[in-house]
Amino acid sequence: MQFDAGSFEQVFTSCTFCSVPRPVEGLRALHRVLEPGGELHMFEHTGSRYFPFSLIMNVMTLLSRRVGPDMNRPTVENVKSAGFEVTQVTPVFLDVVKMISARA
Numbered sequence: 001m002q003f004d005a006g007s008f009e010q011v012f013t014s015c016t017f018c019s020v021p022r023p024v025e026g027l028r029a030l031h032r033v034l035e036p037g038g039e040l041h042m043f044e045h046t047g048s049r050y051f052p053f054s055l056i057m058n059v060m061t062l063l064s065r066r067v068g069p070d071m072n073r074p075t076v077e078n079v080k081s082a083g084f085e086v087t088q089v090t091p092v093f094l095d096v097v098k099m100i101s102a103r104a
């Protein structure tokens with residue numbers, strides 16, 4: 001991204017990080033453009049830790065990643081790996097669709 005570091009107070013994503021080829025790098029780019037203490041708010045689908053959803057999503061990902069999204073990414077862990085402090089994770093649908101809030 002061609003924005004200066006610290007350009008934004010908040011960043012919002014919606015069903016984005018299933019399709020970003022290198023999600024931690026993409027999240028690091030968002031971290032860079034947020035001002036210190038800036039907020040990241042995400043509405044994302046993620047992998048599931050519950051059977052049978054975990055199995056279904058793993059099988060779906062084998063097919064879906066050939067044409068686009070990974071259905072079962074560990075997005076909360078990716079956010080942490082990118083240097084964010086996760087402040088809230090709110091399940092929207094089971095443990096698959098989540099709202100994730102984090103601070104730079």
